[in-house]
Amino acid sequence: MPYRIAADGLVLFHLLFILFVVGGGLLALQWRQLIAWHLPVALWGMAVEFFHLPCPLTDWENHLRQAAGDAGYGGGFIEHYVWPVIYPAGLTPAIQLVLGSVVLLINGLVYLRLLRRWKLRRTP
Secondary structure (H helix, E strand, O other): OHHHHHHHHHHHHHHHHHHHHHHHHHHHHHOHHHHHHHHHHHHHHHHHHHHOOOOHHHHHHHHHHHHOOOOOOOOOHHHHHHHHHHOOOOOOHHHHHHHHHHHHHHHHHHHHHHHHHHHHHHOO
16 A cells, blocks of 8 residues: 555656646746756756656656556546546657657747846846
8 A cells, every 4th residue: 555655646746747847947937946956857858758768757656556566557546637647648759759849849938038037137
């Protein structure tokens, strides 16, 4: 039971991590100190999508599930509602490139806006 709870918690963390990859730059518009956290996270998220890298969180989740004695994902809330968001059916390398590009576009626009703000503040 503790392994299953840990695996479910890790899936939720994984989802929050993905949401931070995509939208963390918007938070950085308000709280600049988040930039130091968001930039490496966003770069990692884009690298995973562009280069089809395995995510260590996925491996960790699978190990926890195996330790819990689960052969696969059951019918619980986490598996039914959260898992398909993180790992949609039919995910192809082309779709991954699109997802990586969306992350790059959103965050590129946000950081361009931040740079403009900083330039305007420094200009007398």
